[in-house]
Amino acid sequence: MSKIKMTANVIKQDMIGPDIYSLWILAEEIEAQARAGQFLSVYTKDASRLLPRPISICEIDREAGALRLVYRIAGGGTREFAGYRAGDTVTVLGPLGNGFPEIAADRHAFLIGGGIGIPPMLELAKELNCEKTAVLGYRDAQLFLKEEFESYAKVVVAAEDGSVGTKGNVLDAIREQGLIEDTAGHLKLPAGKAVKQKPAAPVILACGPTPMLRALKAFAAEHRIECWLSLEERMACGVGACLACVCQTGGVDAHSNVHNKRICKDGPVFEAGEVEL
Amino acid sequence: MTDTRVTIAGVELKNPVMTASGTFGSGEEYSEFVDLNRLGAVVTKGVANVPWPGNPTPRVAEVYGGMLNAIGLQNPGIDVFARRDIPFLKKYDTKIVVNVCGRTAEDYIDVVERLGDEPVDLLEINISCPNVKEGGIAFGQDPKAVEKITRQVKDHARQPVIMKLSPNVTDITVMAKAAEAGGADAISLINTLTGMKIDIHKRTFVLANKTGGMSGPAIKPIAVRMVYQAANAVKLPVIGMGGIATADDAIEFLLAGATAVSVGTASFFNPCATAEIVEGIESYMKKYGIADVKELIGAVR
């Protein structure tokens, strides 16, 4: 696997929510290696903004060799991206990071996205071939990407303002609807005893704001559920060289030799038990 | 034929382009983009005698034409470094410069002694990091301390010693002379300039460390000026850095008096920057019929 820096052509761009844009770019060389949960460094054309913007891969079109980025305008860089039209070019570097792990077909994957953490879960929803439930947390009734998730997974919605679905966040929706079974029972089965597994063992895969991830980590630990979280941090190099983007780990990391891992290279997806949030 | 070789303290580099400490990892991360064999030298991230965890995040912030960083010299410690990173770099035909950091003179000496038997070409002693409370810059802002730490390191070092100077001083020539008096074999400058950024919406500092070191194209004019002043104040070879992003930038530093240059922040926005600068210097030499890159060093006075 190798990372590629290239100038990609913009295929199309649409506004799909308030300040939320969907950008399709032609990037065959990156697409060929990309997987769900990885991200790209996107460079602005304004030389005063030096650092690349990390944006997750939302969707991969294998036939067209295209990648979709869905992002919210957060400042000058993303505002520039929002102005791109078909035929424009954009310089990107990728694929970066590890991506989500593979999930066995006999599992039940809970794909949990909060706000602008929703987009990276879409390609995962598409790729996994196990039972899937997407739990999507929005601010209000502007439900971007929801219909697209419905083609691949059962969808449960939470909205902070209570206008649709569960009022509150993704965890409120999980609790209110009793979505995830306690797996403690599975784990305690005596070895060798063939017991017909009732519900498929759940696994949580999530991306969203840190308070949401922290709550999910605690929830998963309490119920002994396997849980993978995609983290975010300010970046400079995006390739593991500058040590800007670290998160704290419980154990001493093999590379850093301290309690730090690099989100851009060792992540952005981590097993929840591994990281301190 | 263009001759791009330069010599620093008896060590011949195939060209004057090196990486800047802390911006190129141990070389491995950027080896996907740059053929390390093309570079004059790879300068590694600062390494201490024991592992350092560094500062809390956010550790970086973008500013107009540059960036602030407060990594806090996170490093795995000399043992892991010597076991893993030096053997990796040995696979390439480039010189190895190890950047050393410490909190006390003993820390620096410990690392330098440990490196004595390693296949390392040059040592760069960072006495100018603005992001750690003790050590680092504390050594770099007082000429007496600069001279003393230089002498202490020199007493224990087997490889030639480059002292890396801080720009956060009133008169850079005083510090350059202090390093020379202490017995340094070369000096490098500039390290980052202390800066600050405030988030007006959250009304907090952007960096967890409050202050950070500024680097990138915006600092280049200051760096060129300081390299010029330092090169004219001492007889030692000077390694120039600060905002170099293109071959034109690098040539400016050579003309100001630098024998070699380091490329830092530019790798973040152009991972191939170092190799492109090597090529660009060759093109410049051909264009102006310059046979030997050394003709450029300090040519503008």
Ligand SMILES: Cc1cc2nc3c(=O)[nH]c(=O)nc-3n(C[C@H](O)[C@H](O)[C@H](O)COP(=O)(O)OP(=O)(O)OC[C@H]3O[C@@H](n4cnc5c(N)ncnc54)[C@H](O)[C@@H]3O)c2cc1C
């Ligand atoms: C691994 C990863 C994946 C991401 N995926 C997405 C995505 O799919 N969609 C999306 O909308 N956003 C995503 N983000 C957040 C996105 O990177 C920022 O919103 C974006 O960099 C803001 O740039 P700006 O110039 O508009 O804002 P400014 O505030 O002007 O940016 C200034 C600097 O801060 C950095 N920065 C600002 N906010 C963030 C942030 N939240 N995270 C990291 N750096 C930040 C910028 O990169 C830039 O260097 C992701 C972040 C990470 C780390």
Ligand SMILES: Cc1cc2nc3c(=O)[nH]c(=O)nc-3n(C[C@H](O)[C@H](O)[C@H](O)COP(=O)(O)O)c2cc1C
């Ligand atoms: C993220 C980052 C980490 C750095 N780490 C070190 C370091 O460990 N030791 C050191 O001597 N200088 C360090 N520096 C300073 C650079 O080596 C260089 O002196 C400075 O950034 C100016 O050059 P530039 O503008 O080309 O980046 C670091 C700079 C950056 C941006």
Ligand code: FES
């Ligand atoms: S952004 Fe440089 S190490 Fe992650």
